[in-house]
Amino acid sequence: MDTKQKRIRVLMFPWLAHGHISPFLELAKKLANRNLYVYFCSTAVNLDSIKPKVSPNHSLSIQFIELKLPLLPQLPSYYQTTKGLPPHLLNTLVKAVDMSRDGFATILKTLDPDLFIYDLLQPWAPTLASSLNIPAILFYTASVAAASFTFHGLKNLKREEFPFPEFYINDCFMPTKSSRNEFGRTPPVSSSKERIPQCFEHSSDIILVKSFRELEGKYMGYLSILLNKKIVPTGPLVRDASEEHHENEKEILEWLTKKRKASTVFVSFGSEYYLSNKEREAIAGGLSLVR
Known part of the structure; x- marks a missing residue:
């Protein structure tokens, strides 16, 4: 009998963005280390980019499965990923993934x-x-604090205050009455307003989160109450240091060691967005105002 038939077999299906694929792949490695056999499903262009990141040892327990998207004139194979995808084609990519349902x-x-x-x-x-x-x-790879804040708003009909005052949204970003009404309408096929809550609700008993209790424990507890599901943290899930070969890594670490504790702010906009110089200056100016 094939050895993988004797092991717990897991199929993983991340969204087609490297900011999602990367933590899924690191989780796959952790599962493989626990003697689970992992099928990792994505499009060919994504699989080709991550195969070099899998060691020979892990390759014995991680099998890549290609998801074939329908051929659309405006979405050639090299655009079957969010990397380098023109923003106006994002809806088309979501539509193509939806159309692959029968194949999946x-x-x-x-x-x-x-x-x-x-x-x-x-x-x-x-x-x-x-x-x-x-x-x-x-497997939720974003901020648990943001998720708990979002579901507090969705499920809190009495409009009670979010129990953690350090997490808030300025009034200028709060939805208006008209936008709340719009939220309740049937969203377009590519809208995350309906998809994301459904994905949380459909999870069987537990939800995995890429976080750890020391950082977001109270938000995990509150999200668990809101969804009536167990929230299980996976830890940060970063690539093993032995697999990294960044030329400027030493320079960055030396710079950080010269800084006072808790004096440095890490700002991230995801794996697919690159700030212009003007945007970087605006972010830096905004951060300087809240010191």
Whole structure:
């Protein structure tokens, strides 16, 4: 018998962005270290970019599965990822992923994994898994504090204050009455307003989060109450230092060691957005005002 048949088999399906794929891949490595067999599903262009990041040892326990998207005139194969994707084609990419539903159903039926771990923007994926009696678990890779704040607003009909006052949104960013009404309408196919809550709700009993209790423990507890699901942190999930070969790494670490404790702010806009010089100056100016 094939050795993988004796092990717990997990199918992972991240959204087609490297900021999502990277933590999914690191989690896959952790699962492989625990003697689980992982099927990692994405488009060919994404799989080609991450295969070099998998060691020969991990490659024995991680199998890449290609998701074939329908051929659309405006979405050639090299655009079947968010990397380098023109912003106006994002809706088209989401549509193409939705159109791959039948193909993904075939993957699920063929592999018949013991567990399915999915991402935020494909709410139909856990539904397919559940129809095949395959437990489906959401792996949430963004801020747990932001998720708890969002679901507080969605579920708190009495409009009570968010219990953690250090997390708030300035009035200028608060939705107006008209925008709240708009929120309640049926969103377009690519809208995350409906997809994201559905993905949380469809998760079987637990939700994995890329965080740790020392940082976001209270938000995990509150999110667990709001969703009636157990929140399980995976830790930060960064690549092993032995796998990294950044030329400027030493320079950055030397710069950090000269700074006072808690004096440096890390600002990130995701893996696919690059600030212009003007935007960087505006962010720096804004941060200097809140010191």
